[in-house]
Amino acid sequence: MEQEPRSVQQTQSRPGVPRRRKLALISACVITVVWLMVGAAVLGSWLMTQFNKQSIQSTPDGNLVMSRDEADISEVVQRVSKSVVSIVTTKNGRTLSRATVQQGAGTGIIISKDGYILTNKHVVKDADRVEIVSSDGTQYTDVKFVGADPLNDVAFLKINGVNDLPAATLGDSGTVRVGQKVIAIGNSLGRYQNTVTMGIISGKGRPVQASTSERSGEAESLTDLLQTDAAINPGNSGGPLLNMSGQVIGINTAIVSDAQSVGFAIPIGAAKGLVRSVLASGKIQKSYIGVRYIAITPEVRAEYKLSAKSGAYVGGSRDKSAVVAGGPADKAGIKDGDVITKVNDKLIGEQGGLGSLISEFLPGETVELTILRDGKEQKVKLTLGAYKV
Template sequence: MADTNDNLKPASEAPSAPTRPVAATPKKAPVTKKVSFEVPVPTMPAGPSPATRSKLLNGALALLVVFGVGFGGGWLGAASHNDDGSTSVSTQKTVLTSQGNLISSIAKDVGPSVVSVDVTTQTAGSQNPFYNLYGGGSGSQTQQGAGTGMILSSDGLILTNRHVVPSGTTSVSVTLSDGTVYKDVKVIGRTNDSDSLDVAFLKIQDLKGKTLTPIKVGDSSKVAVGESVIAIGNALGQFQNTVTSGIISGYGRSVTAGDENGSSTENLDNLFQTDAAINPGNSGGPLVNLNGEVIGMNTAVAGEGAQNIGFAIPINDITGLITSVKDTGKLQRPYLGVVYVPLTDDLAKQYNLSVTRGAYIPSSSDLGQTTIIDGGPAQKAGLQEGDVITKVDGTEINETTSLTSLLGKHKVGDTVTLTIVRDGKTITKDVTLGAAPTSN
């Protein structure tokens, strides 16, 4: 039998945009990235990833293909059926035309809530795994990158990916859809570089009397495979508010992502997969439904011959942080302190587990790293290697609802009740969530 470690891939637990250049500026490297754990915990190496990088999918960990309802957008209209059972072609054309008009209308409505993000980063070429992609060498170097962001509040709070504003960022500016440019934008906080939730928050310091239009936040738990979606972003760091459309191709995806030369990899889990084109520079931009609500943040794109495979972080994995940042003005990531593996039928069978869904905490020896962080909330509450967390406050963990997303709804200091299967028996543990390390 194969080594049991072969299929064991961590989905770490607590701790994973630019403004449109006035003129097309190829020197600004667009960003599209990948990352995803659960609570902040140092797991896979994840070096600073400049917004200039275009993260490409290297390989899948455990792609969970979940087929649900059919193509969503059928509500726009239905082809009429004649008495003889034939379908009216003219009605079909009307449906397609209506959908095209709807996409155009949504893009117009959402566009003002999407910004381009330009970033200048000071890096040491020899220490930056992505710098060599752009002709860098050793020593301190200045780079420019571009990505996308979403406006969260009328007073200038913006959501983007962490890799859009990497460690070493020295200046950030954003450009609104109407061309207004704001410089000296503050980085409120970034999740830790080892955190799989690839998130950062920005704040425009002086709006100069302007009131911004916040994006509408949807509920990603209601998204179904086949549902129509629209991606908006700063494609290639040059084409602001580029609009593409497609469908949700899958959800609950777990992948390993890295830079183009494979010098750095990161784990992502619980991602939406979409065939809406996500280009370098789209990182941090919204994936919206046909109600014009953001249901995901575009983060990664598959490369090397793959077509129409992009990934987005479900917005429900981020909403808890959004609330926390709005309330406190700083980023505090709730932290459980475990590294876990999302269970599948195959993994459950391989490890002789009595349940097939949940967050499995493998032994440190199996995974080759600490899986219960010393002194962390999980250890203090008595969690053990081999435990399977099946519920958080009564809500089941499954393909569409990850441990990350459930904990993400809480704040630092909240107490949650975990349902755990240990040695075939079900127990509960109350855990007070701590604050995950963040990168400033």
């Protein structure tokens, strides 16, 4: 019976050994955790240092990273620049005491592989010698003046003896939108060949009075122009205004000298008929319908009490009809007071002026005109005539 208390005593005395072991174990665990934390911190610091080094070393050159817009612009420029040439003109003169030589510069657009060049009339006017320089620096001196539009600032040259030039693609100026992005390429200031600028279409159907210089007494009335804020400088005349597909939608032709970012281009549609005639026959053939007209604006609409908001008003004077007797319009039945609203399916005003739309066709071709007469719409067929200077 004396064994039970001892057993109890033994039972009560045993917890002393595990407590010491547990404390030792806890201390070891704490030390281990501390060392693990220190190790983790050291390792983390080392890894961060290595990551930062790698990040610095692998940062790409921002100049070599192109956005989608930049890639699109660069691709267009690389593709079309080969079709843009610089034009250098020489004009001989004489003063009372000595002979003089005057040089000018402009830009041109290759429109055929056998050397036809589209440019502005004022670039080559009265030139005694014309030299063309391609984008790769090749100089062409055997250059012929083909002819010019009698009513617009458009002219054509021909490089003789070539058959492998890269021709530009002509677009549709009738579907151009205000606000769309455009690119201009030209021989800026006559010194910086194939200079590239970018902007938007700021307006359509603009009329301007253009002269070659402020001192010049000569001025030319140009109508139905595209307005752009892409920088156009002297020397850019005759160069292309491009859409973002690389198609020529205009021919850069004029700037406002006392304003910023106000430039003008002839819509390419106004030259398409001439382009077709030059490529087919090597000659200038311009179509006409034989009417005098006024583009309808809010002021014109109010003055003549017209119901149409856009179109071409066939308006004569009291003693002279606006319809040329015996001309294409006269034969088609067009009368004074008519409003021409469409050429085929293209709206006059929204998709180009009457003159520009007619200029897309060749003499002898037939178009359908939509007219308003006494408030009623009619359609007439008209066979275009050949304009005679």
